[in-house]
Amino acid sequence: MRVLHVHSGNLYGGVETILVTLARYRDLCPQMESHFALCFEGRLTEELTAAGAPVYGLGRVRLRNPASIRRARRVVRRLLDENRFDLSVCHSGWSRAIFGPVFRSAGLPLVSWCHDASGKRNWLDRLSDRTPPDLAVCNSAFTASGLGQRYQGLRSEVVYCPVASDQAFSDRDRRAIRNEMHAPQGATVIIQASRMESWKGHALHLEALHLLRGLPDWICWLVGGAQRRQETEYLEELKRLAGRLGIADRVRFLGKRSDVPRLLSAADIYCQPNVKPEPFGIVFIEALYARLPIVTTALGGACEIVNGSCGILVPPRDRIALASSLRGLIMDPDLRAKLRAAAPDRAQKLCDPVRQMRRIAEVFSSAAGQVVI
Numbered sequence: 001m002r003v004l005h006v007h008s009g010n011l012y013g014g015v016e017t018i019l020v021t022l023a024r025y026r027d028l029c030p031q032m033e034s035h036f037a038l039c040f041e042g043r044l045t046e047e048l049t050a051a052g053a054p055v056y057g058l059g060r061v062r063l064r065n066p067a068s069i070r071r072a073r074r075v076v077r078r079l080l081d082e083n084r085f086d087l088s089v090c091h092s093g094w095s096r097a098i099f100g101p102v103f104r105s106a107g108l109p110l111v112s113w114c115h116d117a118s119g120k121r122n123w124l125d126r127l128s129d130r131t132p133p134d135l136a137v138c139n140s141a142f143t144a145s146g147l148g149q150r151y152q153g154l155r156s157e158v159v160y161c162p163v164a165s166d167q168a169f170s171d172r173d174r175r176a177i178r179n180e181m182h183a184p185q186g187a188t189v190i191i192q193a194s195r196m197e198s199w200k201g202h203a204l205h206l207e208a209l210h211l212l213r214g215l216p217d218w219i220c221w222l223v224g225g226a227q228r229r230q231e232t233e234y235l236e237e238l239k240r241l242a243g244r245l246g247i248a249d250r251v252r253f254l255g256k257r258s259d260v261p262r263l264l265s266a267a268d269i270y271c272q273p274n275v276k277p278e279p280f281g282i283v284f285i286e287a288l289y290a291r292l293p294i295v296t297t298a299l300g301g302a303c304e305i306v307n308g309s310c311g312i313l314v315p316p317r318d319r320i321a322l323a324s325s326l327r328g329l330i331m332d333p334d335l336r337a338k339l340r341a342a343a344p345d346r347a348q349k350l351c352d353p354v355r356q357m358r359r360i361a362e363v364f365s366s367a368a369g370q371v372v373i
Contacts, residue, residue, distance in 0.1 A: 022162075
């Protein structure tokens with residue numbers, strides 16, 4: 001079964017992580033052959049190519065430039081003429097709005113992989129809904145819960161993304177990373193690795209840490225670089241906030257990193273207090289594989305990942321509750337050890353790559369009218 005995934009490719013986050021995972025672990029499900037068509041070159045193109053996946057450039061597309069849309073559609077039509085695909089998968093409303101009509105006219109089954117919960121419909125949603133999919137694959141039950149408001153009778157499947165843990169770090173590695181980061185070996189390192197978007201809760205995180213400024217021996221690593229102008233402004237605002245709160249000397253802004261699993265392995269607590277629902281949260285799974293207890297807000301897909309065996313869910317936008325949970329973990333190494341011990345099994349139960357790659361293949365095959373053997 002040959003599957004053509006279509007995406008923009010200009011940013012890098014959870015969606016792009018899933019696409020790279022499909023490419024890197026394709027040998028786990030050889031009956032599913034994933035191809036990728038992207039409009040913009042960048043980190044995603046580089047990582048897919050390095051993984052040995054077929055990648056097709058469609059050219060830069062801007063909705064405000066109709067000529068760029070027509071040109072990219074011609075490229076896709078030619079791609080379909082020259083290759084046999086059994087299924088098309090769009091990973092955003094943007095890509096379905098632009099390329100859905102091409103796949104529909106070619107008679108190719110169309111899947112919408114939903115990575116975000118449906119909220120209030122905007123003009124792009126209305127445009128993409130002119131070409132409804134044959135199947136919606138949802139990254140969480142939370143995401144799936146919003147589909148009924150938008151589509152009547154659309155078949156949907158909840159599929160947690162495959163996440164692998166194939167990097168092992170020793171105590172020696174941990175010490176080396178901490179030395180590199182100028183972190184004392186005995187300090188409690190709290191880490192957050194996410195896009196620089198305000199709904200990820202960085203400001204709330206800093207406000208909670210401000211309440212812990214009298215508590216010794218903790219530091220915080222904020223991992224993530226700005227990918228857009230507004231993210232650059234937001235990052236600078238966070239740095240100023242850390243200064244005003246008097247914790248700038250204990251908060252390290254590490255910027256864009258390609259070694260997040262390595263940094264997670266040297267930390268002690270993962271904290272990401274989203275102020276809006278996270279559709280799923282691949283980084284939570286990565287943190288669990290790294291044996292980190294998680295502190296996050298009880299919103300969205302995080303509630304499907306984090307339970308009392310591996311972390312703490314706090315009320316949204318409650319910096320006092322957040323600070324209290326962090327204080328408890330900082331001061332109680334036995335509690336951290338208990339949550340750490342259960343973390344990898346929790347991640348494996350939800351996102352085992354062998355099981356989830358086969359699950360994806362089964363769902364795709366049903367949409368394509370095939371049977372996985």
